[in-house]
Amino acid sequence: MKDILSDPSPSTSFSAHAGDTQFCINQSVRYYYSLQEICKFKKLPYKAFQMIHAWDYHEIPDKMDSTAQELIKKRNKQLMKHLYNSPYFNKIDDNFIGWPLDKAMGGFSFEEEVVESIKTDPECPGRWKQPSLEWSISKKDPHPSAKGHRKIAEFIYDRLG
Secondary structure, eight states: OTTTOOOSTTTTTTTTTTOOOHHHHHHHHHHHHHHHHHHHHTTTOOEEEEOSSSTTTSSSOTTHHHHHHHHHHHHHHHHHHHHHTTTGGGOOTEEEEESOGGGGGOOOOOOIIIIIBBBBOSSSOOOGGGGGGTBBOOOOSSSHHHHHHHHHHHHTTTTTT
């Protein structure tokens, strides 16, 4: 039997699709829809959300040169079109908080709505901004502290209605 954890071939590697944003979007949306349908079938109440943005370059730094900014804008439009054209796009219901994941499409990720509100370094774009130490574990680890988790929990609680 082949050990898929030690076999580096692309057919068995967990990172075979690393960097393939469209593959990751497809897979994620299928998972969202599957979770939704299983919960409905089992009559389980649920809420879902996306913590980080579905693709990295959703925010364009002002300090980036105009050519790079245009390339990112073009890529973002391609990814939004890809998401919109998913056969599951219109099947995800209101139990998914923030669907369809991007502000330009009328949705959001928690990163945009909660975490961005506590980031303080204007020199860093999007994900790479550092939250104040009031909200994060440390300068080296920007994951939420207990207080940051409370802020996220409040945001979720306010949308459970």
